[in-house]
Every structure is written in structure tokens, then in C-alpha cells.
Amino acid sequence: MIETDVAVIGAGAAGTAAAFHLAAAGHSVSVLEAEPSGRIKPCGGGMASSVQNWFPFDLTPAVDDVIRRVDFSWCLEDPVVADLPGEAPFWIVRREHLDRLLLDQAVSAGATLHRPFRVTCLERNDACWTLKSEQGEPIQARAVVIADGSGSPWPQQVGIGPRSLHMASTLSVRLEGLGALTPGTARFEFGLVHHGFAWAFPLADGINVGVGTFIGRDVADSETILSALLPDLGFSADAGLRQQASLRVWNGHSPLHSDGVMAVGDAASLCDPFLAEGLRPALMSGCEAAKHLDRWLRGEERSLHGYSREMRQRWGDSMAWGRRIAQVFYRFPGVGYQLGVKRPTAPRRIAQILSGEMGYGDIAQRVIRRLLLQRN
Template structure:
């Protein structure tokens, strides 16, 4: 079935998560005709801790606060549930916990306020060039056409590889998340990171209003993550039953090198572009950043002010990739020798402030990497 009545849009955005929503907001605010296609009906929980630097607010002309449920002021670190380190976050680098479904909804609503069309329940199964346009087909046969395409359908996206953009081979973190009702022993405004229980990774607990997002992520291992073993120990420590909550397993694409993120009239953003931080799994900020950047470069391209979208790939390399190249090196050393990493990295008096500065975007991994890696390698020997 073909929806012949549908006009040729300026831009089709596949996926209305953080990255697609951010792109749609700015493109529609710049008066482009945008159609946002989303598979989900918005009723299911999204596996995401929701931790995000408040600094991302600067990228949006409307308040993101309706999605914010907690402002984190204190972070507790532990090694195998012991050896605690407490970090009070500086007031100038606040860290938000957002309810993820609400954030995505807020972005999509804002885009529709500017005239974008938001269609849910659309499972995109085909993407192809049709003359000078892009044609997208859904599982149920509906079709859409546009001059440009933004690929924002997350870690499972097949399109970058099929279209020859982004990394040829992808690297994944294995993750499990649990959303729990009640806060257990976690205080309002405090987040928890546990190293030691998770091989080549860490576990986290982020507070929501009346709930907690607990997650486990393993970053460089090839072995299957035994998240149940981790949660059996971690959940009672957080004041919950060891089998509490429903578990969602996800493979999360992580940053694995500088890549071309554009083609002719097409850009890839967010997890689909493998932007997620390979050390701390921070994926929301790069998703929002890439969505905003995509809109800037695509808007100029649509107006004929530039003939290529190369500037988008360059901007993401400069704003995000350069830091991730160092983040990846830190992850490779830290997660191979996590005990040393905890003692020499996390337990250093300056570490919590550095982590807060990294997560807020005030600092990049490049600013600290050489010292950190040298320290870890020297102590290991």
C-alpha cells in the first residue's frame, strides 16, 4: 500500500528518540517540512538511566525541565559494594536524571508545535534513493518521500552500514536495565556507581521521582554479561529484593573511531552513529548534540547554502569524537585493570570533580587522558 497523498517532505527523520527528536525540533523551528517516523507507540519503558548534564539545556530554546525528575548533587562510588567514595558534585555542573520517555515525548511535541508531522507505530523496513529524493517504506507498506533523511533509529539501525556511512563494524556494550518503584536506600539527589561486581564495566542506580533506574553495563568483554549475578548482590545493597523489577537487555553501540557520518542528503545521529561514550556509556548528550548539529548543517544544505553535508561529520568529530578517542583509550586500560583503575582513578581526591566536568562537557577526556593512562599503566607494572 502506498500513501500517495503524502507530500514530498524536506526531511524524514527515522526514530524519535533523543537524537531524532532534537533534529526534528530544530529543523521544524527553522521552517523545514519535517516528518518524524517512530516505531514505538510510546507506551513501553525505554532502557536508559536518564543521567544527563544540565548543560544540554543551552541547546534548546524551551525548558527540558518537565522531563527532569532529580538533580544529582552527590555520587557514591563503591568497589564490590565496599570501599566507598563519596563525591559532592559542584553546584556549577549539575547532573539531571530525566524520565527518558518524557524527554523523547517533549522533543517530539515541541517539533510538532513547529509544524512537524509525528507518526508513531511506523516500523521502517526499507530506505532507498528515488531519483533525487529518499523513499522510506514501513512494514505495513506505507511510504514517505523527502529530499533528505536523518537516521536516528538507535543501536539496532541497519541503515548506516547499508548506506556506507558510520563505522563499517560496530562495537557494543552489553547492558541490562531495571526500573524500580520506590527509592530503596537511595537518597533523593544521589546517584550510585558500583565498580568491581561487573566485569569490564560498572553498575549504576539513578533516582527518579518515586523510583530508581538500575543498570549494568559491560564495555569491552566478549563474554556474555551475567547481569543476574550482579543484580542479586546489588539490589539488596540498594534496599530492594534481589529479583525485583523487570529486566530489559540491550546491546548499545559505542564509539569506536572517527567515521564519516553523512552521505548525499543523509545524516546519521545518536546511537545509530555509534556516538555513545565507551567509558561511561553517556549517550544522551551526544544524541542531543548530533541531532542539533544535524539540523544546522541540513538546514543550510536544504537552503542551497552548502552542497555537501561533510561539515556535519567534521563538527561531530571536533565537538565529540576528539574527546571519545581519548575516552576509548581510557576505557581500554581502565576496564582491563579495574581494581587499579578504582584505586588510582576514582579514589583520587580530584576524580569526582573531573568526572563531573567530563559529564557536563566542561572538559573532554583529552584534557585528562594522558595523565590517567600513564598512572594506570605505571602502577600495574
């Protein structure tokens, strides 16, 4: 039996962020990763540069491009071009590079990596948790951080997170070369995707393309969508490495902790229900979880309730409004594009939301009223 202060299930962005801060605070940390080696993650990879403030080391080695301009389109036409404000740059990363950077920093701070270690049993015994796998010795931990993504069974098992999951369906594509996309420019396409949108984010020598739907379970006819979108970006319709996924999005206020256990990132259903932003809440939750877990382990906090409270204030209150906007916008996307995206102030507002300078609550009532009045 391996004993540790904290077992972190999953070596993605949220888990490794938590692992780094906990190890740096002097706690013994075991990171449990199911995959035997790193894999390509062709998800969007966009995050606000302001996340740098949460780490004492440089994140820019994982940054492939800095977005200064956003091109919007409706069914590949009716373009809107927006220059983002210089004070709020948006970074594009390769997820596999960011995850590796954070993991290396966690290990350097003293965390131990167990790989492959796919958790098959998570049990509470007295004041500790026991985690078992088909590979390696069982691990006994005073606390557990659940960070193994949208497919995690553990939040429901330990009774944390939303009672009902709201799943977005995504299809991501990693392409070599930039095609028709300009460095420093992101692309958002509305109209082709029923109840969702498509995106294209530039990398140093490639593009991450994605198609997502946020109302309903599946991307309807995703291959037809890509057969139109990819040629418009300068690629053949069948190009790229493809990956389908179901993504947990925010679905109401809920506790993200229990006795000695907390969920972070996608496992905590923190993904933005409107813009599908997942990296910033993943990193935010990992850092916030580590702060409260450190205090709990030292006996300075009696419970982990402070983590759930802080994530509600910092993230959930805004997402409650984002969810309302998404429910209206994606049901009436044509109206949303005309009254939202094409408004002169809209691109700046989107940039401010993505950077954390503004929350959905700051604009939600005006946006929803405008959409509903126009619809009626």
C-alpha cells in the first residue's frame, strides 16, 4: 500500500495544476494517470493569458499562437472581422504540450507520477481514501482530487457535482499547416452547426478545428459540416486527425466537494455552456482546489466547503447567465448572429468574457431581452 496526502486522478490541466500547488506547499502528492503515454488532444486549446497569474513559472513555452483578431461567419458568408483589445490577448496551446509542462512542474515540485494507473475502485475508509487499479499497488490518501475529465464516474459515485449532466457533443480535428487561416486569427462559424458552432484556432504549424453542439446529444451530420468547412479553410474534406467527445458543461450550482474529496475541471462540469471554454475553468479550479485542500490538510479549514463557494462566486454565477444566453442563442442562432455577433460592441464583450474581465451577468439581461423581442 502506497500512502500519500493527496491522490490526483488524472494528469490533465486541472489535475496537474492542483498537483503542482499542493506539492509546492509541501504535501505528498500522487498523480494517477490512466493513459500509458501522452496523446494528441486536438481540442480548441484557447485560454486567456491571464491564467499566467496563477502560476509562478512561465506558461509561454506551451503557447503556439496569440490571437489578435477573430473572424466570424454565417454559413461561410456574411463575415464579421473583429480586432481584439491588446490588453486581453487570447492564447492558443496544444493541450498535450500544456499538460506536459504542468506535469513536469508538478513532478519537479515533488509530486509522484503513477502511469499507467486507471482507478477501478475509490472507497472511503475511516479518515482515508483507498484507490485501486489493475496496475500497481493500491494507494491510500488523506484526500482525493477527481480530475479525469468528462467521462469520470467518480463525482456521481461520491455525490458531488450536478445531479443531472448536460453534455455537449464535439468533433475535433488536428490539421497540419495553416491553410487559408492567418496566424494570430481565430475563426468562428455559425449557421452550419445545428444548436452550436464551429471553430478554427491556429497553431505554430497547424490548426485545431472543432464542431460542437450544446443543445441535444449529437453533432448532426458532422461529416457534412466538415466537408463544407475544411475546404473553406484550405484543406481537403477528409483531412486531419479526428476525435469525437462528449463534454460536460455547466448545468447549475452544485457542491464540488465532499469529505476529503473534490472535483475539478471537466469532471466538475465547469465548461462554459455558451462559448465552450474549458481550459480557464480547469486551471482555475485546480488552483482553487489546491488552496483549500492545503488549508484543510493543515487543519486550518474544517471542511472543503470554501472550494465550492469560491468556484460558485468566481465561475458559477457567471455561467448561470451563460447557460441562459446559450439556451436562447442556439435555439435562434440566425437572430443571435444578427443581434449579437454583428453588433459593434460584441467582439470586445466576447474578449472580455474570455479574459475574465467581464462575466455573462454583466450583459445577459440585455442580450436575452434583445433576442426574445426580435424573435417575437
